[in-house]
Amino acid sequence: MPVEMLRELPLDQILLGDAGTMLRMLPDASVNCVFADPPYNLQLRGELRRPDDSVVDGVDDDWDKFDDFAAYDAFTKVWLSECRRVLNKDGTIWVIGSYHNIFRIGAMMQDLGFWILNDVIWRKTNPMPNFRGRRFTNAHETMIWAAKSKQSRYKFNYQSMKALNDDLQMRSDWTLPLCTGNERLKNVHGLKLHPTQKPEALLHRVIMASTGPGDVIVDPFLGSGTTAAVAKRLHRHFIGIERHPAYVEAAWGRLAAEERAPRNAVVAPPSGRETPRIAFGSFVERGIIRPGTQVMDKQRRFAAEVTAEGGLVSGPHRGSIHQVGAAVQNAPSCNGWTFWHYERDGQLLALDVLRKENKEG
Amino acid sequence: MPVEMLRELPLDQILLGDAGTMLRMLPDASVNCVFADPPYNLQLRGELRRPDDSVVDGVDDDWDKFDDFAAYDAFTKVWLSECRRVLNKDGTIWVIGSYHNIFRIGAMMQDLGFWILNDVIWRKTNPMPNFRGRRFTNAHETMIWAAKSKQSRYKFNYQSMKALNDDLQMRSDWTLPLCTGNERLKNVHGLKLHPTQKPEALLHRVIMASTGPGDVIVDPFLGSGTTAAVAKRLHRHFIGIERHPAYVEAAWGRLAAEERAPRNAVVAPPSGRETPRIAFGSFVERGIIRPGTQVMDKQRRFAAEVTAEGGLVSGPHRGSIHQVGAAVQNAPSCNGWTFWHYERDGQLLALDVLRKENKEG
């Protein structure tokens, strides 16, 4: 079946169809980044029960069923090859998986000419236990981050990552909770809409690390739309691909409710020393504080705005909560945690309450 | 080149030679466990040969990396296949690597019929920083733990692992420091003897998790001998293979200094599954529980009565403690030992306390 190639990128659209077919419609070397969360090929057998005899709601969807490894490899080769064609020469790709599929995917990526930059571990704070005591608790998933080729001059926002990590280099293991609570999309019955919805904090870090404002990110397995929502929030363009109309519809609804952060909150920080230093970034990443949130001192004499990398901007001043606090007062130093406040439920609260409320901060 | 197969296992020996050749000397299905830390340098000139046995040349052109991958795959296939042959039917293998090689290894393990049980992340507390600031700090290595086949009834010392982890299930991510200080072997110049000496803590956990005292562990890339030293300490047998005489010599020196732990320190805790079974009837027989005793679940929602033949009766339900427990709850199965309770001295005690109080049924 001949596929018509689009002459313009379908920016900020969700294409209904399977990954291979839809990717073929996109022009060569036209996008900056790919985030892919393909089926894992879990190969689950019977039902699994918890010690209290309740049944685990496993992933039994048709889209995760393959006859054998050969079938899975054939499927993988199609979409990975198309992703590589669509990426521009300096583009990068992220693929997430578990031990069921990630080794096959990684080997194939190398065979196709991708150049692996890192494997990144998502360490789950609250994984499902191993109920039968037969293996180690499966407490992580693996992401592969790779450039289109060894020659790619890829983008890595080193300073943003360092700022997000208390002024230490960001490591290859990221500790983040599962997607639960209000963030988890529900269907009309109040049950989870999608069995494998990824947390927004994960996508926030991925997008902040490897793209800039205005870049184009393709997600060939969009699912519930996390990639699209976070891309919109951070002023990146997205192109989503999803086979199931119900997921496409839910993703559109989610996007409608998602607001862009203020423009100056997502500008990349200057490289060099005057960069924010704090774990304040973790609150931004986890959505506890949104980029663009207004903060002020207790007397409301000074105001500033939260940036996507976990710092502040106030007029010409940009940097950590401490640096900007000092700058606006024209003071030599400042404890941003106690100086800056924000409004919540009509109250003015010091940023410090965030640390007290969130031990992991 | 014909290789003579040994008639007896070379227990607690270090074989000088390359992994593939030496593994061929070991009999089929003769060992319990393999720990492998293979080289991952894809530019191993001279060591790597193509499947047709031609030597990979030193060209570093882009297209040549495909040859490098093919050569590495051929090298990997030889030693992995031999490891699988040498493992007994319930044996397991551990392989450690980084993103350079672990994906190729994992995919090949699946293709050879190994059944992956977990991928385990070694999270380094003190990794080498990324000096150029172009990637995430490479702060982990990946281990694949796999059984010889899907049908293997592999060993996993669940209770030992749980005890090692403060009475919580051991997770798939292990946080351990690099091998440094006195543990790190030095050469005569005071420089590190081996570039990738693994910490003993890592091998301790590997060996404790998947083997028992007296088991045989093969390390086809012994290096500085960490596997052998920890195996000896924990009363396991080892068979080491190493192609560099200097490493073999250092490993023997290390083994000479290594003392076995006291015998009773390495006995695995009773794992429940292995403790001898006691029939509930024996307690009735011996008069510890009288026929007619009332039993109930913890919430006192269900009640039943002990029968003279060591079962229970509850309304229309009659049978073993497990069967009646399942029947009254309308559940598919039930552990009667922990479900049913009885009153003694005003306290509600699970029937299970009887087994703990009367170890010799």
Next chain:
DNA sequence: TCGGAGAATGAATCGTCGG
């Protein structure tokens, strides 16, 4: 409205033995 108890739940390749 607040606090405590109890229920719910998450990408999961989750038995062994005897007849």
Next chain:
DNA sequence: TCCGACGATTCATTCTCCG
């Protein structure tokens, strides 16, 4: 090789309910 019985086994977090 199949079938039935026995019985081993859960962590972090959020939500709901009730007093």
